[in-house]
Amino acid sequence: xxxxxxxxxxxxxxxxxxxxxxxxxxxxxxxxxxxxxxxxxxxxxxxxxxxxxxxxxxxxxxxxxxxxxxxxxxxxxxxxxxxxxxxxxxxxxxxxxxxxxxxxxxxxxxxxxxxxxxxxxxxxxxxxxxxxxxxxxxxxxxxxxxxxxxxxxxxxxxxxxxxxxxxxxxxxxxxxxxxxxxxxxxxxxxxxxxxxxxxxxxxxxxxxxxxxxxxxxxxxxxxxxxxxxxxxxxxxxxxxxxxxxxxxxxxxxxxxxxxxxxxxxxxxxxxxxxxxxxxxxxxxxxxxxxxxxxxxxxxxxxxxxxxxxxxxxx
Amino acid sequence: xxxxxxxxxxxxxxxxxxxxxxxxxxxxxxxxxxxxxxxxxxxxxxxxxxxxxxxxxxxxxxxxxxxxxxxxxxxxxxxxxxxxxxxxxxxxxxxxxxxxxxxxxxxxxxxxxxxxxxxxxxxxxxxxxxxxxxxxxxxxxxxxxxxxxxxxxxxxxxxxxxxxxxxxxxxxxxxxxxxxxxxxxxxxxxxxxxxxxxxxxxxxxxxxxxxxxxxxxxxxxxxxxxxxxxxxxxxxxxxxxxxxxxxxxxxxxxxxxxxxxxxxxxxxxx
Numbered sequence: 407x408x409x410x411x412x413x414x415x416x417x418x419x420x421x422x423x424x425x426x427x428x429x430x431x432x433x434x435x436x437x438x439x440x441x442x443x444x445x446x447x448x449x450x451x452x453x454x455x456x457x458x459x460x461x462x463x464x465x466x467x468x469x470x471x472x473x474x475x476x477x478x479x480x481x482x483x484x485x486x487x488x489x490x491x492x493x494x495x496x497x498x499x500x501x502x503x504x505x506x507x508x509x510x511x512x513x514x515x516x517x518x519x520x521x522x523x524x525x526x527x528x529x530x531x532x533x534x535x536x537x538x539x540x541x542x543x544x545x546x547x548x549x550x551x552x553x554x555x556x557x558x559x560x561x562x563x564x565x566x567x568x569x570x571x572x573x574x575x576x577x578x579x580x581x582x583x584x585x586x587x588x589x590x591x592x593x594x595x596x597x598x599x600x601x602x603x604x605x606x607x608x609x610x611x612x613x614x615x616x617x618x619x620x621x622x623x624x625x626x627x628x629x630x631x632x633x634x635x636x637x638x639x640x641x642x643x644x645x646x647x648x649x650x651x652x653x654x655x656x657x658x659x660x661x662x663x664x665x666x667x668x669x670x671x672x673x674x675x676x677x678x679x680x681x682x683x684x685x686x687x688x689x690x691x692x693x694x695x696x697x698x699x700x701x702x703x704x705x706x707x708x709x710x711x712x713x714x715x716x717x718x719x720x
Numbered sequence: 721x722x723x724x725x726x727x728x729x730x731x732x733x734x735x736x737x738x739x740x741x742x743x744x745x746x747x748x749x750x751x752x753x754x755x756x757x758x759x760x761x762x763x764x765x766x767x768x769x770x771x772x773x774x775x776x777x778x779x780x781x782x783x784x785x786x787x788x789x790x791x792x793x794x795x796x797x798x799x800x801x802x803x804x805x806x807x808x809x810x811x812x813x814x815x816x817x818x819x820x821x822x823x824x825x826x827x828x829x830x831x832x833x834x835x836x837x838x839x840x841x842x843x844x845x846x847x848x849x850x851x852x853x854x855x856x857x858x859x860x861x862x863x864x865x866x867x868x869x870x871x872x873x874x875x876x877x878x879x880x881x882x883x884x885x886x887x888x889x890x891x892x893x894x895x896x897x898x899x900x901x902x903x904x905x906x907x908x909x910x911x912x913x914x915x916x917x918x919x920x921x922x923x924x925x926x927x928x929x930x931x932x933x934x935x936x937x938x939x940x941x942x943x944x945x946x947x948x949x950x951x952x953x954x955x956x957x958x959x960x961x962x963x964x965x966x967x968x969x970x971x972x973x974x975x976x977x978x979x980x981x982x983x984x985x986x987x988x989x990x
Binding site: 432444445449455473526533539544545546548552554596604657683691698699702 | 736737740741746747759760763803804806809815817819822825831832833834835836844859860862868885918922943944951952959962971972977980981
């Protein structure tokens with residue numbers, strides 16, 4: 407973030423007046439500033455900071471079915487979670503899901519962005535097509551993929567049988583369900599990632615490519631020596647965004663597998679949802695939500711620290 | 721050699737397009753088939769029928785769901801534009817004690833996943849009596865750190881001399897904001913609007929929690945309803961509903977794609 411070089415301000419009009427007038431002017435500018443910030447601060451306060459604090463509070467209490475704290479629980483919920491095999495299972499499923507989706511989404515989107523980076527006849531159509539999955543909402547994408555995965559009439563098994571493969575019951579088999587949801591997710595997320603990477607590519611100064619070409623570098627060498635380093639801020643940004651998105655996955659799970667079969671796709675947010683709104687264990691669900699918050703905050707923080715050192719900024 | 725490279729390039733482009741478009745095309749074809757053809761596993765409808773579309777509107781209040789989604793996403797978008805631009809204006813043009821501290825507090829909200837706050841938020845909305853009301857679907861989403869950040873980047877491009885000149889000629893801050901800052905920031909505002917609309921249209925967990933009445937349910941939840949009810953019998957109806965539900969966002973994306981690409985980068989990098 408490069409701060410604007412602040413222009414020379416005229417001497418504040420109150421500097422020559424009395425202290426009281428200065429205080430009044432400062433008060434007035436403070437009030438005016440706060441007036442502009444008020445809607446944001448109020449909303450953040452009510453719907454973000456208060457609930458975050460409340461979640462922390464609930465996480466150390468036992469609660470009734472309406473979410474009212476009944477009895478102090480201390481760290482009991484956290485201890486119970488750490489001893490619960492199903493919690494570790496959920497954590498593993500979430501990590502595996504992120505590992506399956508994030509690198510693939512970024513790599514595929516990067517490839518697509520490279521394909522449409524150069525201006526050619528009709529390239530606009532391809533750009534629009536590649537970005538189109540961004541217009542697929544979670545519900546739409548999920549019902550379509552659910553149908554494609556249908557063991558009896560879905561296209562995937564029919565194609566597999568046609569080429570002599572073994573049909574599978576994708577979403578119903580604990581060994582394949584998470585992979586199946588991941589594939590659908592990658593498809594859904596390609597649109598936005600592609601669009602951001604294409605924008606990043608187009609921000610690179612074309613004369614740099616020209617010099618590299620004149621220096622006799624091959625396409626792949628140019629890609630590795632010029633494009634990737636210069637695109638690294640964008641690559642880093644889309645990786646972070648995708649990772650955080652993966653950790654927050656909920657919609658496609660609810661549509662496609664409902665966390666099953668045998669908890670194979672019971673990712674973190676789905677587990678929180680079930681604990682709170684199906685089992686009404688608000689205290690224990692809050693403890694999990696706090697862990698989610700810590701994980702995401704840590705990931706964001708670490709990635710930014712890492713990026714500061716490793717990433718080339720123009 | 722050059723011709724070969726061009727041919728390979730176009731072949732790759734077409735192949736990738738085919739893979740990406742396949743699920744949509746597949747859904748489109750299925751939506752025009754009758755139940756028997758779908759169960760037989762056909763890929764191309766021998767007889768094209770609109771029956772699935774008629775059923776989608778008749779068996780479920782699909783029109784109502786669409787309208788709800790449209791209304792909720794539009795009002796969320798409008799609110800976000802207003803709330804974010806006001807805050808961004810203060811952060812760029814106004815000088816007051818504590819300004820930068822408030823800015824960091826706003827940016828820090830990006831660290832908090834919505835899901836970590838969803839339980840108390842649900843209880844809040846319940847206490848306010850906002851469940852099954854549009855207001856409960858809309859208001860919690862008006863404040864948006866990303867929006868503030870994106871618009872702040874944009875507002876910083878506006879020459880500060882303009883602001884000084886306005887001050888000297890006695891134009892108030894709010895008038896300067898409405899008459900100068902907003903018109904000069906159209907690109908970023910449109911970007912934020914398109915992004916917000918897509919994001920709000922895509923909301924799933926929250927509407928699932930705070931609505932259980934068809935009158936306010938959004939189309940995402942509607943699809944879920946339809947899928948649960950229809951799954952065994954008529955996939956064609958579900959696919960027809962999916963096609964209709966994807967049209968608004970797809971059209972918006974086609975219209976705003978270029979804008980989005982240029983504008984999002986401003987907020988993302990820099």
